[in-house]
Amino acid sequence: MRLNEEQLAQYDRDGFLVLNDFAPAASCDALRSRAGELVHDFEPKDIVSIFSTREQNRRSDDYFLNSGDKIRCFFEEDAFHPDGTLKQSKEQSINKIGHALHDLDPVFDAFSRNPAVAQLVAELGINRPLLLQGMYIFKQPRIGGEVTCHQDSTFLYTEPQSIAGLWFALEDATTENGCLWAIPGGHTLGLKSRWLRSETGGMKFDVFDSIPWPEEKLVPLEVTKGSLIILDGQLPHKSLANRSSKSRHAYTLHVIGGDCQYPQTNWLRRSPDLPLRGF
Numbered sequence: 001m002r003l004n005e006e007q008l009a010q011y012d013r014d015g016f017l018v019l020n021d022f023a024p025a026a027s028c029d030a031l032r033s034r035a036g037e038l039v040h041d042f043e044p045k046d047i048v049s050i051f052s053t054r055e056q057n058r059r060s061d062d063y064f065l066n067s068g069d070k071i072r073c074f075f076e077e078d079a080f081h082p083d084g085t086l087k088q089s090k091e092q093s094i095n096k097i098g099h100a101l102h103d104l105d106p107v108f109d110a111f112s113r114n115p116a117v118a119q120l121v122a123e124l125g126i127n128r129p130l131l132l133q134g135m136y137i138f139k140q141p142r143i144g145g146e147v148t149c150h151q152d153s154t155f156l157y158t159e160p161q162s163i164a165g166l167w168f169a170l171e172d173a174t175t176e177n178g179c180l181w182a183i184p185g186g187h188t189l190g191l192k193s194r195w196l197r198s199e200t201g202g203m204k205f206d207v208f209d210s211i212p213w214p215e216e217k218l219v220p221l222e223v224t225k226g227s228l229i230i231l232d233g234q235l236p237h238k239s240l241a242n243r244s245s246k247s248r249h250a251y252t253l254h255v256i257g258g259d260c261q262y263p264q265t266n267w268l269r270r271s272p273d274l275p276l277r278g279f
């Protein structure tokens, strides 16, 4: 698939682009099935890490901060009863799997490095692309947590800004089950903050602009299974909690330009044994 001039202009103007029917249903199902196996094999024991965008500082546990070059499962914030038991099955309690699925798992590797994805990234103008982050998001029925409004460059920063997020819908995503919302043109508002490693070992936010997002401008990006949403790294976007009985699985791949500087203060680090790779 080639992007036409109108689509490129749209991406430039809005900071996002929706491509319907990008991935065949069978490829979506292959990822879903593989994610199911990974969760099945996941033994929580005493590893209970929760993914929450509300409490980024408190949740900055080592299990999360060392997951940039691993495959790890994170629970939904609402997964547990007060006594620590799960409200739903383990399979319906995981918020996401991250963050090196694209390098460590053959099924996700093949999907991520499909020539159609490589061509698309080239057409977006990302030079010497490197695949930085591969993440599977479940948005579980009833307990799927809200992802508050943010810019991906806050968390994955390069100089100059080069990151693009590829968000693949593995199921239909609607306002009912927690689809993405975005502020058209919001990528031109500037980067509001960076989440970075502090000198003392933890994480901190460097805030450049504390004016709240104009959330009244958010529009829902309802898409069907197989659709791809491309997100500029500076585009403000969010997703609401999923209180419906349907899941909303998605796979996201974040790509950066290999000529850009990737600061070691970013949370996502790779061991020298697993350097970043392109397509």
Ligand SMILES: O=C(O)CCC(=O)C(=O)O
Residues within 6 Å of the ligand: 137, 139, 147, 152, 165, 178, 179, 180, 237, 238, 239, 250, 252
């Ligand atoms: O899939 C979602 O609900 C949100 C994902 C997102 O915002 C992100 O990965 O940056």
